[in-house]
Amino acid sequence: MAISRARSRAARLLPLLLLILLAPLIYSVSRLRLSWAPEQGLNLSHPAATKRPDGLVLGPAAGQGRPDRLQCQGLKAVNKISLASERKDSGEPVSFVTVFTTYNSHPAGAGKVPSDAVTVGKHSYSKEERSMAILNTFVSFIQVSMPTSKVIILTDPKSKLAIHQGRATILPIEGNYSRGNLMLQRIKSYIAFLELKLVEVDQVNSFSNYIFTDSDMAVVDDLGHIFKRYPHCHLALTFRNNKGQPLNSGFVAVRGTSDGISKAIGFFRKVLEAYNVKYMKASRMLGDQLALAWVVKSYLPSAFGKISRPEIFTEEVNGASVLFLPCAVYNWTPPEGAGQFHGMPLDVKVVHFKGSRKRLMLEAWDFYNSTSQLSDMLCLILKSGRTKYDF
Incomplete structure (x- = not known):
């Protein structure tokens, strides 16, 4: 009889115990359903729905009060007075080289304004x-x-590029320029281009130095001094x-x-060899940078001890004399990259609008005009x- 009463009591307590054990799970599920139910009149916005601004949003200028950083009063520079266009010729000619192609491009209808304009x-x-x-805009800044x-x-021989810039030329180079292969193809195109120039330089007495860059960069100062000040370096x-x-x-x-x-x-x-062997899984975005770092580190592990200090230095990598330049000056990115949180260095040479800053590049050029x-x-x-202003 006692055993029967104990079993009856346990049967009554079992639902209560289950409810206590499952309460945290029920609460979590209910919170999850609420967070994904804006259509039920709860007026909750999902983070992905956040609309990026249609115009520029101005904030405080980082680096104010530091004598080695750009000082601004509103949109007026206080201590940046030297313009590249006013400087003397830097000596040896410099050509900029970039890889660019188009995807699924087609002309807009005549007289119609696209909905995504x-x-x-x-x-x-x-x-x-x-x-x-x-x-x-990249060409215009140069x-x-x-x-x-x-x-x-x-570029890909199949691409149709509408470039209306006097000193810009298009050089088609065969290859696979698909989105997922573009960074790998970029290295191959660089090699193919340099092989062509190696033949030319052996046939003529004159030459040009080359700077290979992304096309979302604004060159804001003369870069010819790189080759003039460091005459023994092969690349930078x-x-x-x-x-x-x-x-x-x-x-x-x-x-x-x-x-x-x-x-x-x-x-x-x-770099191409390291890319193919080690970093093909990152081929679409970061493979080239990972391969680049791997090659330098494999020949020069000590170089990375100097990177924490934004100072120019020179080392030998695979028989080549390599000049290392700080991104803070030669590849400055807002707000990523070295130097952003301390402002913009007064001697900045290149601004890189990578990632979500593409529209800001066009806005900057429009403001300059x-x-x-x-x-x-x-x-x-x-x-x-x-x-973030990306289109």
Whole structure:
């Protein structure tokens, strides 16, 4: 009889025990359902629905009060007064080389404004036109800062590029320019280009130095001094204080002599080999930077001890004399990269609008066209750089 009463009591307590045990799970599920139920009148917004701003959002300029950083009063630069266009010729000619292609481009209907159009200044860009606008802006900045320099665009022979810039030329190079293979193809295109130039430099007495860059960069100062001040270096890379990706592949300078080109070809081949063997799973985005860092580290493990200090240094890598330049000056990115949280260095040479900053590049060029002041334009970039504007 006692056993029967005990069993009856346990049967009554069992649902209560189950409820206590399952209460946290029920609560979590109910919270999850609420967070995904904006359609039920709860007025809850999902993070993915956040709309990026249609215009520039100005904030405080980082680095205020530091004498080695750009100082701004509103959008007026206080201590950045030297313009590249006012400086004397830097000596040896410099050509910029970039890899660019188009995807699924087609002309917009005549007289129709696309629903996805974005307006910057007096210009409206459809989705298909935006990347071309970035490319043309890249060329325009070079024509302002280094007016005697040429721009060479390496591209898929199937691409149709509408470049209306006097000193820009298109050089088709065969390869696989698909989105997932573009970073790998970029290295191959660099090698193919340098092999062509190696033949040319052996046949003529004159030469040009080369700077290989991404097309979402604004050159805001003359870069010819790199080759003039460091005459024994074969190539130059940009570094930052980032353990995972200490070198940025968006800027590589190569001396245009026979020796310099030969050493650069050998270097790029090593990077290509590392890419193919180790980093194909990261081929779409980061494979080239990981391969670049691996090659440098395999030949020069001590170099990464110097990267925490933004100072120029030179080392030998696979027989090539490599100049290491700080990203803070030669590859400055708002708000990523070295130097952003301390402001913009006064001697900044290149601004890299990578990631979510593409529209800011067009806005900066539009602002420059209205003011003709590179220094003031840098204040616009500095004060706008913490907001995501990507198209």
